[in-house]
Amino acid sequence: MTKALATALIVVFGTALQQSVPVTFTNIAAQAGINFKHQNGASPQKYMPETMGGGALIFDYDGDGLQDVLLINGGSFVDTRVASAARHGLYRNNGNGTFADKSANSGFGVAGYAMGVCSADYDNDGWPDVYVTGVGSNKLYRNNGTGAFVDVTTKSGAGGTGLWSSSCAFGDIDNDGDVDLFVTNYVDFTVDNNKYCAAAGDIRVYCHPNVYNSLPDILYRNNGDGTFTDISKESGIYRTDGNGLGVVFGDYDNDGWNDLYVANDSVPNFLFHNKGKGSFEEVGFWAGVAVGVEGRPLAGMGTDMADMDGDGLLDIIVTNLDRETHSLFKNFGKGLFTNVTFESGVGEVTLPFVGFGAVFVDYDNDSDPDLAIANGDITDNVARFRDNTSYEQRNLLLENNGSGKFRDVGLRSGPGFALKKVSRGLAVGDLDNDGDMDFVVANNGQTVDVLRNDGGNRNNALLVRTLGTKSNRDGIGARLKLTVGGRTLMHHVKGGSSYQAQSDLRVHFGMGSARIADKLEVLWPGGEITTLEQIEANQILTITEGRGITDKQPFKKS
Numbered sequence: 001m002t003k004a005l006a007t008a009l010i011v012v013f014g015t016a017l018q019q020s021v022p023v024t025f026t027n028i029a030a031q032a033g034i035n036f037k038h039q040n041g042a043s044p045q046k047y048m049p050e051t052m053g054g055g056a057l058i059f060d061y062d063g064d065g066l067q068d069v070l071l072i073n074g075g076s077f078v079d080t081r082v083a084s085a086a087r088h089g090l091y092r093n094n095g096n097g098t099f100a101d102k103s104a105n106s107g108f109g110v111a112g113y114a115m116g117v118c119s120a121d122y123d124n125d126g127w128p129d130v131y132v133t134g135v136g137s138n139k140l141y142r143n144n145g146t147g148a149f150v151d152v153t154t155k156s157g158a159g160g161t162g163l164w165s166s167s168c169a170f171g172d173i174d175n176d177g178d179v180d181l182f183v184t185n186y187v188d189f190t191v192d193n194n195k196y197c198a199a200a201g202d203i204r205v206y207c208h209p210n211v212y213n214s215l216p217d218i219l220y221r222n223n224g225d226g227t228f229t230d231i232s233k234e235s236g237i238y239r240t241d242g243n244g245l246g247v248v249f250g251d252y253d254n255d256g257w258n259d260l261y262v263a264n265d266s267v268p269n270f271l272f273h274n275k276g277k278g279s280f281e282e283v284g285f286w287a288g289v290a291v292g293v294e295g296r297p298l299a300g301m302g303t304d305m306a307d308m309d310g311d312g313l314l315d316i317i318v319t320n321l322d323r324e325t326h327s328l329f330k331n332f333g334k335g336l337f338t339n340v341t342f343e344s345g346v347g348e349v350t351l352p353f354v355g356f357g358a359v360f361v362d363y364d365n366d367s368d369p370d371l372a373i374a375n376g377d378i379t380d381n382v383a384r385f386r387d388n389t390s391y392e393q394r395n396l397l398l399e400n401n402g403s404g405k406f407r408d409v410g411l412r413s414g415p416g417f418a419l420k421k422v423s424r425g426l427a428v429g430d431l432d433n434d435g436d437m438d439f440v441v442a443n444n445g446q447t448v449d450v451l452r453n454d455g456g457n458r459n460n461a462l463l464v465r466t467l468g469t470k471s472n473r474d475g476i477g478a479r480l481k482l483t484v485g486g487r488t489l490m491h492h493v494k495g496g497s498s499y500q501a502q503s504d505l506r507v508h509f510g511m512g513s514a515r516i517a518d519k520l521e522v523l524w525p526g527g528e529i530t531t532l533e534q535i536e537a538n539q540i541l542t543i544t545e546g547r548g549i550t551d552k553q554p555f556k557k558s
Contacts, residue, residue: 022412022413023414024413025397025413025439027415028451033100034091035101036073038073038443039111039445041086043078046194046197046206047194048207050445054423054442054443055117057117058427059128059130059504061090061127069099072111072132072425073087074086075112077113077191083113092147107144107149113134114132116165117425121179121472122222124177130143133165133500135165136164137161139153156228158228160183166185166244167183167247167496169181169502170476171476171477172476175277181228183220188214199385205382206380209243214241215243216239216240217242221235236279236281241267241268243266246300246358247303248303248498249476249497250305251314253334256527259280260280263499269300271284289316301355301356302318303497308328308360310488311331312488314331315328315330315331319350321378328344345405349407350396356375357424357426357427358372358498359371359427361428365456365511367485367489367512370397370406371396372395375395391422393420394419395419396417423449424443425498427440427503427504428503431452433463436455437453438452439451442500456510457538460512460514462509462520463506465540466545467550475493478522480520491509493507517537520532522543524545
């Protein structure tokens, strides 16, 4: 055998072996020191928020290059002891696989029955701030740069009191260099107007949202001075017919303006097209993303956008109830989408599950975005009156074959996806900076799961942190294109998505077997373009607007 032939066989069989070994996920929450348990205050009165909460945030709050975790707590409507003890969990990444619990001195205080979370540097001072949604009031916390947060809700004008808010997202709607804030509102539930709902005759259950009135969502414009103004009505997003749960910003028509998609529960979803400078028009029906494949509204809960098939256009996933299927909408350009739920494989796989958090993520670094979905029923006693279903459900990991066709690989992906819990918020990020994406799953009334990715980095990857100068500090809304292996991959920086959650702001590109990318292009929200060539894989790049690469760090070897 010649040396050349031997080398060729090693390459062929080595590649085949690599492809045959599945990426696995292990729940490392306990060993990592993230011992958070969500308090939902479940009571015989079946207050609706008890079954809906559980938010998660992955972010680098102290600027050390390591992703930290914030977990959002609920409380109780009937037990003052539980309510006063319910606090959010802030966990600082130690960089060695463990986290330090910094909750006590974080400044977040009592949860006050909170629901979800999003984060951005709203004042462009270099430190990521936090917005927390909840029942009755929302909170804006300013990062003071010393490892703690200060409640600036009243001063900022972004409290939104008297509402039940669910998800939130930051995005620069007018490209003025300051991130604005969108907050979804659900229904007009209060403890005083709690309804009695029953199934199978006399079994009390959590109510369907249609027994309450819808609440309008809110869009806050950042004034650039630490304050926000409610511009919902003048911007065109004000609607009284939506039960808002999930939200994501994304420029679906590539015109340079951030658009908005809102997942509504049991009423049509909203797609707000940004006509320029933050003036919106609702086009959900016209675009084909308002309802399910049968033409009726579904129970929209979580949502995300990504280019799932490499055509340079953002597609949309929405999670729904069981027996509805989750919805996958393919972007065909010119502002139009088509429902590909069943032809993509998503329909059959998701039919038995109640979905909440959803993220497009390239978990195996093969260069196409896969789908991870957090599941869990909304009725805690559902097993009493429905066979073959349960409150706790397993989550889904759907592998993309590169053309937008998906298959469920969760059951062969290690113990992390074999867990059955009541999952809600789902966030993804590279917690150990080793080049593959890990998952944080917030579970309602249960302990959190931190799923370490083992093996995703057998393929190459690139992480990119964007720093705006004229644009907002985090570069939220920037569109990144990586040309590698004859393909162009597109991702954008998102300040909130999924369900009551937000993922690592750094943009992750799986690169497969390629060790060099031909070109990386960053289109900043203000219109400036940064172009870089011959980018090596397996590193974390910081790209600063107007300056190019300002820092690079190799991935940690696992």
